Amino acid sequence: MSHISQQELNTLDLSTVDPNMIKEIISSLHPADAAEKLSSLDEDQLAEFFQDLDLEVGKEIFEFLPPEKQKAILPKLNRSYLSELISVMSPDDRADLVEELDEEFREEILSTLVHKERENIQDLIKYEENTAGAFMTTDYAFLWPELTIREAWEHLRQQAPIKETIYYVYVVDRQQRLIGILSLRDIIMADPDQKVGDVMDRNVIAVKVDDDIEHVAMEMNKYDFLAMPVVDPENRLVGMITFDDIFDVMTEEATEDMYHLANLDIEEQISTPVIKSVKLRVPWLLLNLATAILASYVVSLFSETISKFVALAALMPIVAGMGGNAGTQTLTVTVRSLTLGELKRLGSWYALFKEARVGFLNGLVTGTVMGVVAFLWFKNPWLGIIICVAMLANMFLAGIFGALIPIILNSMRLDPALGSSIFVTTATDVGGFFTFLGLATVLMNYLLGT
């Protein structure tokens, strides 16, 4: 179907290809594939390549390049091409790009644009990161209620080439307030003489410019929306967020939860250079180290106990570790349910009580198994009883802390995943060592059979 097969494409190394051939190969590809393929070229080659391309084709490919690559190419482009490219890019993509540039270069680019475009970019970059405003495009299609369907249709035909989507059309009043929505399908199926205002759905669902983008993603997922209108506090239509932006948000949001639970910075990727990875991870590891030293200090308080009965040293990591495992399970379920909004419906206390009970029962089951193992291994029934009770207590604690910590972080409007695993494992380490070694100290006479 394409001129070269997917197989050939995957193994093709552009840097070995004759420059005149590159253009031909690239133009036979979907812009996303073209961008992926071109990423292997260096910035100078890329800049030259783009300047040679038709602007419309170039823009499509450029928008699929990774942001770092886009940013790197810009200064290499000649100024007139650069200004044309920025003009044709979609408003949300170009605002994201311009925002990333250093101030001087940004001003230089802005100064080459016509007033209206400059203003559009300046409007869009003022929104805070991770809000609806920062993700929306201003290339939405809109209509007025007093138009007939026939007029609306003519209007859309003309707007089709320049709008991001014409499949959802918003209806606004003369103050630009959002009063209705029409799908292109509704328009196709309606009687051409009807008024837009009579056909439109007045039950519009919209988000606010400063809504969190994760909330927007959840809403679009809930309603299966192709695009979501964005309004300002006065309910005036200011933008639209499309499904493809939400694909990225969903992927990133999930990565964020996972990363934060593992104490990783969201910036990190497998391709991050070694030194940068180390710099990003070391602070978390040092924080972990500090809490590990705290747990170690608790153990050191029981040195005498351990020297009297050295098998305790071998068994104590089991109590702490199993608490950590159970706590991580609870933490993960709780964080995910907070992110997906399930806990909003059920209430935080629900999670806490549930997880406390699950922790207790899991502690009962695994504690009993370990109690029997310890008894058989060391031929000491009291050792079995002590480790069983300590595991039960610690896993109960794990259930409580695993649910409580993300709920507290969330209620403080912090990310419920961030740092929570450190709190939870500190609790289960300290709790595990303390209950196990503490019980052993109190019951030492029984343990030694004296």
Next chain:
Amino acid sequence: MSHISQQELNTLDLSTVDPNMIKEIISSLHPADAAEKLSSLDEDQLAEFFQDLDLEVGKEIFEFLPPEKQKAILPKLNRSYLSELISVMSPDDRADLVEELDEEFREEILSTLVHKERENIQDLIKYEENTAGAFMTTDYAFLWPELTIREAWEHLRQQAPIKETIYYVYVVDRQQRLIGILSLRDIIMADPDQKVGDVMDRNVIAVKVDDDIEHVAMEMNKYDFLAMPVVDPENRLVGMITFDDIFDVMTEEATEDMYHLANLDIEEQISTPVIKSVKLRVPWLLLNLATAILASYVVSLFSETISKFVALAALMPIVAGMGGNAGTQTLTVTVRSLTLGELKRLGSWYALFKEARVGFLNGLVTGTVMGVVAFLWFKNPWLGIIICVAMLANMFLAGIFGALIPIILNSMRLDPALGSSIFVTTATDVGGFFTFLGLATVLMNYLLGT
């Protein structure tokens, strides 16, 4: 804009509302909100409510209900309503539903349907879970290349009410082979006398029926597709997957990675009953317990060493724990990059070498800090040296295992996240205890200053 405000809606308890009012409230809502609201009613009330509604309205709301709720209502509906409801539902949704029913009830329902619909359902439920076939709908719009744009337009107008989307239209030859694609936008902008075959994009990107749905999600995200055509091995068009199905896949896929890293079953939610949660978690906890016993056995081999120098017992959890933290970081980055396809491009060895180096450097930094702390705490330089070297070795090991285990699982076509954290922490526990206590045993004379 809606008859009742979002605020009022949130606090509204349907079970306290007069049944006649419910219908009025519900019909003023978006079907997704209506479904959410109705979920609080019991199955008998719900069944009665649906039978009272207009079929088209009822269907829309029904499709937004959670699958368990859908399944619970079906047996309560009278047979003629049930058969009508199944007939109007979209093919992918009803296939998912019918697949979940027990055999007898499924046969009963199928027997009430006309031949064509029965066949459609039977065709769709035969695809394996998590393949493109299991997610696709058969309600796609298609055209033939020899039609003019004007004819195509007439055709689409007629198909609009019954197709899942008419915004992407597929072009097939007489053998139903997929040969092109047209967006509704292309059709609107084209000259009405042109042939579909001359306007269509021949460079079609499609997936195969047995492709993994996560792969489909990645492709749709890459190309920003609203819908993806699905073909059989002979390249015949058999279905289409739409963006809203992919929203769910993306959310689920991310949850799956997180859950598997925390040793949780994907079935679990915060709302899962306590006993079921315990049943789902206990097997993982017992597996963890077995590996913890293994690590504990390693410690027990060094009982004599510990009884000679009991501070080792306090410090050994630090070595094991820090290895576990570093291993979890590496594991999470590696699993995520495998899921997102980043490692395909960079190669597995890249990840392994990178993470080994990061592990070494992180071990060097945190090991040195801990070495100094141990020296100051216990006034013993050899203790500082031993813990520094042990941490360095163990975190290097953590980098290697954290990258290697998911890569190996992935190359065996297993889920790279599933069970991998157990392998990694076993390696870092055993490795940590063995290097630390082993070094202490070998250097005991220096440690005791004798």
